[in-house]
Structures are given as structure tokens and as C-alpha cells.
Amino acid sequence: MNLLKLLDSMCPDTTNAEEKDRFYSRREAFRQFGDMSKKMALAAVPVSLLSALPNVAKADTDSLIGVLNYALTLEHLEYNYYQMGLDSGVIDTAERPIFQKIRDHELAHVNFLTEVISNVLMGTPVAEPSFDFTAGGNFMPFDDYPTFLALAQAFEDTGVRAYKGQAGNVMESDVVLTAALSIHSVEARHASMVRRLRTKKGQDMTKGWITGNDYGTLPAAAAGIYAGEENVSHAGVNVVNLTGIDQDAVSEGWDEPLTMEQTLGIASLFLSS
Amino acid sequence: MKKELFKPEGLIQHTDRRAFLKMGTLSVAGAGLLLMGCKDDEDVMPPVSGGVSLGSGDVGILNYAYALEQLEAAFYAQVMMGSYFANASAEEKTIMGDLEKHERAHREFFKAALGANAIADLEVDFSSIDFSSRNSVLGAAKTFEDLGVAAYNGAGQFLESGDLLLIAGKIVSVEARHAAAIRDLINPNSADFAGDDIIDANGLERTLNFQEVLTAASTYVKTEIDFSQLPG
Numbered sequence: 001m002n003l004l005k006l007l008d009s010m011c012p013d014t015t016n017a018e019e020k021d022r023f024y025s026r027r028e029a030f031r032q033f034g035d036m037s038k039k040m041a042l043a044a045v046p047v048s049l050l051s052a053l054p055n056v057a058k059a060d061t062d063s064l065i066g067v068l069n070y071a072l073t074l075e076h077l078e079y080n081y082y083q084m085g086l087d088s089g090v091i092d093t094a095e096r097p098i099f100q101k102i103r104d105h106e107l108a109h110v111n112f113l114t115e116v117i118s119n120v121l122m123g124t125p126v127a128e129p130s131f132d133f134t135a136g137g138n139f140m141p142f143d144d145y146p147t148f149l150a151l152a153q154a155f156e157d158t159g160v161r162a163y164k165g166q167a168g169n170v171m172e173s174d175v176v177l178t179a180a181l182s183i184h185s186v187e188a189r190h191a192s193m194v195r196r197l198r199t200k201k202g203q204d205m206t207k208g209w210i211t212g213n214d215y216g217t218l219p220a221a222a223a224g225i226y227a228g229e230e231n232v233s234h235a236g237v238n239v240v241n242l243t244g245i246d247q248d249a250v251s252e253g254w255d256e257p258l259t260m261e262q263t264l265g266i267a268s269l270f271l272s273s
Numbered sequence: 274m275k276k277e278l279f280k281p282e283g284l285i286q287h288t289d290r291r292a293f294l295k296m297g298t299l300s301v302a303g304a305g306l307l308l309m310g311c312k313d314d315e316d317v318m319p320p321v322s323g324g325v326s327l328g329s330g331d332v333g334i335l336n337y338a339y340a341l342e343q344l345e346a347a348f349y350a351q352v353m354m355g356s357y358f359a360n361a362s363a364e365e366k367t368i369m370g371d372l373e374k375h376e377r378a379h380r381e382f383f384k385a386a387l388g389a390n391a392i393a394d395l396e397v398d399f400s401s402i403d404f405s406s407r408n409s410v411l412g413a414a415k416t417f418e419d420l421g422v423a424a425y426n427g428a429g430q431f432l433e434s435g436d437l438l439l440i441a442g443k444i445v446s447v448e449a450r451h452a453a454a455i456r457d458l459i460n461p462n463s464a465d466f467a468g469d470d471i472i473d474a475n476g477l478e479r480t481l482n483f484q485e486v487l488t489a490a491s492t493y494v495k496t497e498i499d500f501s502q503l504p505g
Binding site: 022039094095097099100102103104105106107108111112149152160161164168171174175177178181182183184185186187188189190191192193196197207208209234235237239242243245247250253254255256257259 | 379382
């Protein structure tokens with residue numbers, strides 16, 4: 001994944017043959033630059049080169065920026081949550097490597113999305129919001145480890161659903177789609193790990209995958225995070241009827257999306273006013 | 274442009290919406306220029322005789338997923354008949370039992386969705402796996418699950434149908450959940466569930482292309498798989 005690949009995903013915003021030629025030749029120049037410096041870090045791409053990016057269809061770009069800013073908001077939330085958890089000392093020593101790894105990924109996602117929005121799509125990344133992880137004094141995640149783990153599960157499962165819900169909105173850019181998918185599966189790995197950890201510690205009976213719309217021992221407010229996960233019909237095929245496999249197992253086999261509105265409704269509980 | 278309704282039993286054999294994107298001025302771009310976002314039509318190549326041909330377009334990609342799900346389902350079915358499973362812990366029995374059901378459900382779903390376009394059953398070869406050995410079974414499970422995630426992540430960009438992309442997205446995150454659980458069984462409470470071997474410094478999981486995935490899978494599949502008509 002790199003900026004040069006992103007260029008390849010862009011189409012010229014013109015029907016004029018001469019302008020198309022210019023688009024492709026400029027893109028090829030970028031490609032050759034990339035070939036000379038394959039090991040160049042993402043952040044090291046000179047701004048002067050980036051500012052000369054070929055024109056792309058503005059509507060497409062605005063739409064991509066909107067989706068990526070939405071993703072960036074969620075990544076800010078997750079990164080802040082894990083960093084504060086690690087700083088607070090609430091996490092059992094033996095399990096810190098798990099949350100250090102998750103924190104590292106969320107920070108990498110923040111940096112990656114910020115870079116793509118600002119230096120590739122020439123947009124403005126959203127500012128980091130202020131968070132209230134007590135949700136108005138209801139939770140004490142940095143004083144109580146089970147609460148910390150419960151909210152971590154809620155954030156990761158929400159993240160998986162949120163990215164999934166946007167796949168269709170970025171599919172016009174192959175590279176943005178592939179990047180989003182590559183973040184999406186990382187969030188799913190996090191979710192599986194946190195879910196199973198809670199069960200190993202006797203705090204829940206949840207598995208790495210989501211059974212029906214069960215939110216286990218999470219607070220009732222988490223019901224919205226799992227609403228719809230009980231679906232067993234895909235593309236008009238009821239997979240329980242098709243296979244005779246039990247409803248629980250079939251529901252586990254497919255994760256479901258959330259819309260931007262649903263996700264922001266969940267996330268807004270943790271934004272400070 | 275990619276807003277086609279998905280018809281379970283009647284997937285269109287080949288769609289040519291890419292013709293919309295055909296450009297008249299590609300020659301100026303020069304040889305070697307890869308047009309990922311503005312694709313020209315892929316070359317149409319005749320299927321080889323023997324084995325199975327995945328086909329082209331979205332059907333081809335569904336068959337690609339179907340092939341991988343066949344492999345995974347066959348693997349877990351065999352795991353559950355072996356002595357590792359018979360002697361496994363309650364937790365591991367639950368996990369293996371779940372994975373068998375999930376993968377079988379995925380396989381049967383794709384078969385139904387593809388209808389007459391579905392490839393034949395693949396002949397698998399698990400002779401390199403020792404089903405009495407925990408290490409061997411978990412190692413193979415890790416290979417299959419990680420491979421599945423990388424395959425879906427790599428193929429998503431080639432799907433024309435947004436509905437199919439969403440379905441692939443619904444499945445790939447479950448494969449990632451599996452992969453993380455298997456990795457945690459192998460090395461509990463470590464960072465391996467999302468290790469640096471598969472996730473890069475940008476926090477992005479690896480993707481693999483059709484050839485990489487099918488080459489890795491070929492160790493376990495006897496049937497020759499022709500993927501030459503897949504897009505990309």
C-alpha cells in the first residue's frame with residue numbers, strides 16, 4: 001500500500017483527449033519517482049510532489065474524504081482509549097502486550113488516514129475530538145479492568161461494523177477500498193481477541209465471533225452495537241434453511257454492517273460536549 | 274456504475290461494464306503502466322482443459338471464494354474426525370466445531386449463490402497435515418485462516434457489485450476473527466493474534482493476489498484451478 005498505488009486508482013476527470021494524455025503522463029512521472037525510492041516512508045513523500053497530483057473527479061474525492069474522516073474519528077477514539085488505558089495502569093501486566101499491540105495499530109491507522117486525507121486527497125483531516133470514556137460518569141474504564149475490557153469489545157465490534165458499512169462507498173477507488181478492507185480485518189482480529197480474553201477471565205461467555213445479537217454481560221446500552229447481527233439471510237438465501245446448520249452458528253459466520261448514522265450514535269456517547 | 278443487483282440463482286455470466294471505462298488514448302501511457310482504477314477490458318483467454326475454471330468477472334471471484342471455502346470446510350471436517358480433536362480441551366473443541374460450521378455455511382452459501390456457474394467439488398490433499406497433532410492442526414488452521422483473510426482483502430477491489438462486496442466484507446471479518454483465535458491458541462495472550470508478520474507499519478493487514486493465494490493453496494488441492502480469466 002503506498003501513495004503511488006493510490007494514484008493508479010484515480011481516473012482523469014475529463015473527456016478531453018489531450019488532458020487525459022497529460023493526466024497519464026504526470027501519473028507515470030510519479031510512478032517513476034516511486035520506483036526510484038521504493039523504500040521511502042509514507043510520510044516522507046515531498047509535499048511539493050504531492051501538490052502536483054493529477055486532477056481527479058472532485059465529487060469522488062470529496063466523498064472519499066468524508067468517509068475517511070469518519071473512519072479517522074473512530075480511530076482517534078480507539079487510539080485515545082487504549083493509550084489512556086495503558087497510562088492508567090488498569091490493565092493486568094500479563095495482558096499489556098495485547099493492548100500495546102492494539103494501541104499501536106490504532107495509532108498507525110490515525111496516522112495513515114491523516115496522511116491519505118491531507119497529502120493524497122488534499123483534504124482536511126478532522127480534528128481530534130475530546131473524549132469522555134466515562135460516558136457522563138456511567139463507566140469507570142480506567143479504574144476497573146472488566147469495564148475497560150467491556151468497552152474495548154464494544155469499540156472493536158463497532159469498528160468492524162463501521163468499516164464494513166462503508167465498503168460500498170469507497171469502492172470506486174480500488175486502493176482506498178483495499179486499505180479500508182485491510183484496516184477492517186485488523187479491527188476484527190482485535191475484536192476476537194478482546195472478546196475471548198473477557199471469557200477467559202470469566203467476565204462473559206462470549207466467543208471470538210458474534211452469536212445472534214447477543215451482547216453478553218455488556219451494559220444494556222450496548223444492545224445497539226449488536227442489533228442486526230442475528231441476520232442469517234444473504235443475497236436472498238436463508239443459510240439456515242439452506243444448510244440445516246443451527247441459527248447461532250450461521251449468524252456467527254457473517255458479520256453485519258452499521259451505517260454512519262448508527263455508528264456515530266454509538267460513538268457520541270463517548271464524546272465530551 | 275458498480276450498482277448491480279445481485280441475483281442469487283441467476284448471476285450474470287459476464288458483465289461488460291468495464292467497456293464503459295475503455296479509453297482510446299492508452300498508448301501514450303506506455304508499456305508497464307498499470308491502470309488499476311481505470312481498467313481496460315482484461316484479455317479473454319480460453320480455459321485450460323482438465324481441472325476447473327473459475328470463470329471471469331464477479332462470478333469468477335465468487336468461485337475463487339467458493340474454492341477457498343471448500344478447502345477450509347474440508348479441513349475442519351477432517352479435523353473433527355481426528356485424534357487431536359478427540360482429545361482437545363473443551364475450549365478448542367468449541368472453536369473447531371464453530372469453525373467447521375461457519376466454513377461449511379460459507380461453502381454452501383457460495384454454491385447456492387453461484388448456481389449453475391459453481392465450479393465442481395475440489396479434490397483436497399491434506400497428506401501434509403497430521404490430524405493427531407495439535408501443532409500440525411493449529412498450524413494448518415492458521416495458514417488457512419490468514420490466507421482466507423488476505424485473499425478476500427486482495428479480491429475485494431475487483432468485485433463490480435456493491436452487494437457482493439458487502440457479502441465478502443461480512444465473511445472476511447469472521448475469517449479474521451477465526452485467524453486471531455487460532456493464533457491465540459498457538460501463542461496465548463501474546464501479540465500474535467494480529468502479528469507483525471501479517472500487519473504492516475501502517476496497521477494494514479496484508480493482501481494477496483489470486484496467484485499468490487492459489488499457489489499457497491495448491492499444497493492442499495489436487496484439482497487444477499484455472500484463474501486466468503479473473504480480473505486484475
